[in-house]
Amino acid sequence: xxxxxxxxxxxxxxxxxxxxxxxxxxxxxxxxxxxxxxxxxxxxxxxxxxxxxxxxxxxxxxxxxxxxxxxxxxxxxxxxxxxxxxxxxxxxxxxxxxxxxxxxxxxxxxxxxxxxxxxxxxxxxxxxxxxxxxxxxxxxxxxxxxxxxxxxxxxxxxxxxxxxxxxxxxxxxxxxxxxxxxxxxxxxxxxxxxxxxxxxxxxxxxxxxxxxxxxxxxxxxxxxxxxxxxxxxxxxxxxxxxxxxxxxxxxxxxxxxxxxxxxxxxxxxxxxxxxxxxxxxxxxxxxxxxxxxxxxxxxxxxxxxxxxxxxxxxxxxxxxxxxxxxxxxxxxxxxxxxxxxxxxxxxxxxxxxxxxxxxxxxxxxxxxxxxxxxxxxxxxxxxxxxxxxxxxxxxxxxxxxxxxxxxxxxxxxxxxxxxxxxxxxxxxxxxxxxxxxxxxxxxxxxxxxxxxxxxxxxxxxxxxxxxxxxxxxxxxxxxxxxxxxxxxxxxxxxxxxxxxxxxxxxxxxxxxxxxxxxxxxxxxxxxxxxxxxxxxxxxxxxxxxxxxxxxxxxxxxxxxxxxxxxxxxxxxxxxxxxxxxxxxxxxxxxxxxxxxxxxxxxxxxxx
Numbered sequence: 001x002x003x004x005x006x007x008x009x010x011x012x013x014x015x016x017x018x019x020x021x022x023x024x025x026x027x028x029x030x031x032x033x034x035x036x037x038x039x040x041x042x043x044x045x046x047x048x049x050x051x052x053x054x055x056x057x058x059x060x061x062x063x064x065x066x067x068x069x070x071x072x073x074x075x076x077x078x079x080x081x082x083x084x085x086x087x088x089x090x091x092x093x094x095x096x097x098x099x100x101x102x103x104x105x106x107x108x109x110x111x112x113x114x115x116x117x118x119x120x121x122x123x124x125x126x127x128x129x130x131x132x133x134x135x136x137x138x139x140x141x142x143x144x145x146x147x148x149x150x151x152x153x154x155x156x157x158x159x160x161x162x163x164x165x166x167x168x169x170x171x172x173x174x175x176x177x178x179x180x181x182x183x184x185x186x187x188x189x190x191x192x193x194x195x196x197x198x199x200x201x202x203x204x205x206x207x208x209x210x211x212x213x214x215x216x217x218x219x220x221x222x223x224x225x226x227x228x229x230x231x232x233x234x235x236x237x238x239x240x241x242x243x244x245x246x247x248x249x250x251x252x253x254x255x256x257x258x259x260x261x262x263x264x265x266x267x268x269x270x271x272x273x274x275x276x277x278x279x280x281x282x283x284x285x286x287x288x289x290x291x292x293x294x295x296x297x298x299x300x301x302x303x304x305x306x307x308x309x310x311x312x313x314x315x316x317x318x319x320x321x322x323x324x325x326x327x328x329x330x331x332x333x334x335x336x337x338x339x340x341x342x343x344x345x346x347x348x349x350x351x352x353x354x355x356x357x358x359x360x361x362x363x364x365x366x367x368x369x370x371x372x373x374x375x376x377x378x379x380x381x382x383x384x385x386x387x388x389x390x391x392x393x394x395x396x397x398x399x400x401x402x403x404x405x406x407x408x409x410x411x412x413x414x415x416x417x418x419x420x421x422x423x424x425x426x427x428x429x430x431x432x433x434x435x436x437x438x439x440x441x442x443x444x445x446x447x448x449x450x451x452x453x454x455x456x457x458x459x460x461x462x463x464x465x466x467x468x469x470x471x472x473x474x475x476x477x478x479x480x481x482x483x484x485x486x487x488x489x490x491x492x493x494x495x496x497x498x499x500x501x502x503x504x505x506x507x508x509x510x511x512x513x514x515x516x517x518x519x520x521x522x523x524x525x526x527x528x529x530x531x532x533x534x535x536x537x538x539x540x541x542x543x544x545x546x547x548x549x550x551x552x553x554x555x556x557x558x559x560x561x562x563x564x565x566x567x568x569x570x571x572x573x574x575x576x577x578x579x580x581x582x583x584x585x586x587x588x589x590x591x592x593x594x595x596x597x598x599x600x601x602x603x604x605x606x607x
Contacts, residue, residue: 027151028063029056038157041071044083049091055099061153062104064124064137066161067144074161096120097164103153106146109135112263122164123209123259125314138162138314169212169315170196178216178310178322182254184228188240189248191255197317209259210318211271213280213291213306215326223326235328249275253329256280259319261312265289270544277432278329279542292327296429301330332543334433334574336588340599341425341567342409402526403442404502404519405568406595410442413550413565423565424456424549430540430572436590437548438571439468440501440532447471448555448563452535456549464536466497467553470565473528474498484523490591499532501569503594503603516601518594530568534590537575569595 025031029052032039042065046052055061066074071083080086086094097120104114113123127136135143141160148155167175170192174183186192195210217226225231232240237247252274260271266289270279280291283303293303310322413423439452447470454462475481477498479489485506493499503509503518504527510516521527540546548570555563574588592605 025149025151027056027058028061028153028155029053031148031150031155032065038067039065041068041083042066045071045091045094048083048086049088049095051092051095055152057152059152060101060103062100062102062156063153064098064100064141064143064156064158064162066098066141066158070141070158070160074163093120093164094161097122098162100124105154106135106143106156110263112261113259120164121208122316124162125261125312165314165316167315168196169210169318169320172313172315172320173212173214178218179214180217181220181225181228181231182214182216185231185240185247185251188228188232189245189251190241191251195255195317208317209257211256211258211260211321212318213254213256213321213323215254215323216310219323219326243276249278250328253278253280253327261319262289262306262308262321265306265321270542272542275329277542279544280327281544291323292330294429296332303327330543332431334431334435334576336574337428337430337435337572338593338595339428339570339572340407340409341570342405342407342411403529403566404597405442406440406502406597407599408597411565411567413448413567421552422549424547427546427548427570427572429543429545432540432543434537434539434575435572436537436575437464437535438499438501438532438573438590439535439567440530440569440571441468441470442566442568443473443529443531444470444564444566446556446564448552448565450550450565451553453549453551454538454540455547456551458547460541460546462536462538464538466533466535468533468535468550469555470563471555472531472533474500474531475528481523481527484527494591497534499534499591500530501532501571501595502530503596507594507603507606509596509601509603511601516596516598518603519597532571538572 026034029043029046032043032046036043043052046055055063075081075083075086078086083091097118099119100114100116101119102116104116108114109126111127113125117123125138127139128134129136129142132142135146135156137143137156137158141158141162143156144159145157148157165172170183170186173179173186173195174192183192186195195212220226220231223234225234231237231250232247235246235250237245237250239245240247242248243252255274256271257274260268265271265282266284268282270281271291272279281294281303283290283293285293288308289306290303291306292301294301304323304325304327307322307324311320313320313322411425413421437452437454449467449469449471451467452464454460454464456463469476474484474493477493477496479486479492483489483492490500500520502520504520504522505518506522507518508515509518520530550565550567552563552565573590576588589605593602595602
């Protein structure tokens, strides 16, 4: 027993080789102490502030440390002779503003804010000095040595001390002398106070930090607005503190939650504003950020550029941008949107000259192959997983008389039947309100079954209740070939959530003096192959482009291979008709107009 016990103790004392998460390198405090000729003053700051032990322990940190020359300059600027002359509290703030609780190499720097807050509670901003190709922090300090690895993180050496913005957004705007009228409007509406709170306020980052797109006095002057009174008159404002007043909404529309620098805005399609359910659209045109540069209902709406010289102004609680022009909420009415999903500029540009070539019967935008990663994404189109094919198929040559397509094209997705797939399309602009969504497709015997979702994965996600079975024709409504020409056929199909969307051969329309006949047979072979399917009602909360996702949940193929989606159009038809523009009482017409293979040829209801 004694021998067994000794054997156990002996083996228990043997060194085991474990994978360690730490290194043998000195930690941040130790590294600074090793090089007093460069960091002795920073070491004193850590010791006096009580953070030396903190940064000597294990963890993951990034310290942006100024060297001795930088600290000496800072002490001189604040009227102090040595580190001991600075209060302990101020030195703690000094350290926490230079410290991020994460390991951030320069490879994670972008031309914009570092996504992790400093321990001081503010963002740092990185950019590149074009002359030296070196990183600059907060437009103040040059990174003169970077990515120094220690046992508990990284060190970046700076040639200047980082000084946090002392002024709030409100104070920065007021003190600039550039935004006098805008500042007066902030005060009149009460937004000055909400933009003037100090860092210590216990708010989450989306409320603690805000983005202001300000209009300068010179911009307002081009609109003959020289004072707050002029602005109120121009906007017909009577009670600026009322949240329905035009001036209140105007200012709210210029403020967005969160700190969004130009680099952040470049990657967004919209900024949500403090004006209820209103957004500012954004896009990048070469190197210029444009806001509200849109096309709505076929009409181009020129936008406003953000002035790079006066934008990215850092404040204690956010960032300020400068607009080159005046902008306000656009009042738009809901209109029906009849969207040809394949006739999109992005698809046409991608396919180039081949877009209108039908020699092979179809032209691929994305083809299954080794070059396809696990997913792909264009601005308007996203498809999940390799093994799918997405096509823009054109039928200008040898049109299939049984299956017709508006614009003579369709979007086709092929998916393996042994795995669920999805694809997603970004819609045209939809004005906020309720819409009935119709998916218009060509019936195919190897069709997929799809669940339709709007803005899936977002706070505005809505899943439509009706599945689209691409194997179903119009006869799935209960109307058969014999009854398809009856006077009540359309109403019977509508009652089951189906409609004809292509004009029938019994319909005519005159375009430029020429009578054009519809193409779909009335009640002979092929009458049922172009299907409009009502999937549900979506309550669109913001005027914006939204995302429609087709989740493949089933389907079958006679050959046992892939299943298909042959998608032609999606109709977004408003539920209500408040202005009485449309002939059906209480609702906008869901059945008309009907369409031709020639774009622009529409068949209205004949009353």
